[in-house]
Every structure is written in C-alpha cells, then in structure tokens.
Amino acid sequence: MYALNFRGPQLFAGDLLALLNGLIRAASYLVTVRLERIANACDVAGLLNARRARRTAGEQLFRAARREGHRRGRGGGLFGCFHYLAELT
Secondary structure, eight states, X not given: OOOOOOOHHHHHHXXXXXXXXXXXXXXXXXXXXXXXXXXXXXXXXXXXXXXXXXXXXXXXXXXXXXXXXXXXXXXXXXXXXXXXXXXXX
8 A cells, every 4th residue: 555645735835925925015015005195295395205316316326337347348257246346446
C-alpha cells in the first residue's frame, strides 16, 4: 500500500499570502486617504505641494544620473558601484 502525501497547505500558502497582502494594502489605503484629505485641507501655506515637488525633482535627478552612467559605458567591475566617488578626489 502506498502513502499519499497531501501538500494542500504548501500549494495555497503563496496565494494566501498574496490575498492577505492585498487586504492589508486596501485597509491602509482607506485609512491614509482620509488622513491625506485632512492634511490637504489644513495645508494653508502650500508646504505639502512644495515637498511633493522637491521629491519628484530629486527622483528625476537620480534617474538622469543613472541614464548618464549607462551612456558613459562604465564597465562596473568589482567596485563599479563607487564610480560616483571619483568626483571627490
């Protein structure tokens, strides 16, 4: 007689984690939407918009630096991640 191994919990563990992750994201979105609405209503001086603009400007600079690094054709190598430190010397 053969013993049958049932691996049901192992099969559905990833799906269960994805479902729980989605539910947690939905709940956190519902909470933060209300807080964002209150914060935007209380923002008299426009500081929140200025912070958002600075953050997006910084992200654009990092993207441009990444593109510029790829255009130069740097090989990388073992210590390739330190190529921006060359400007300090």
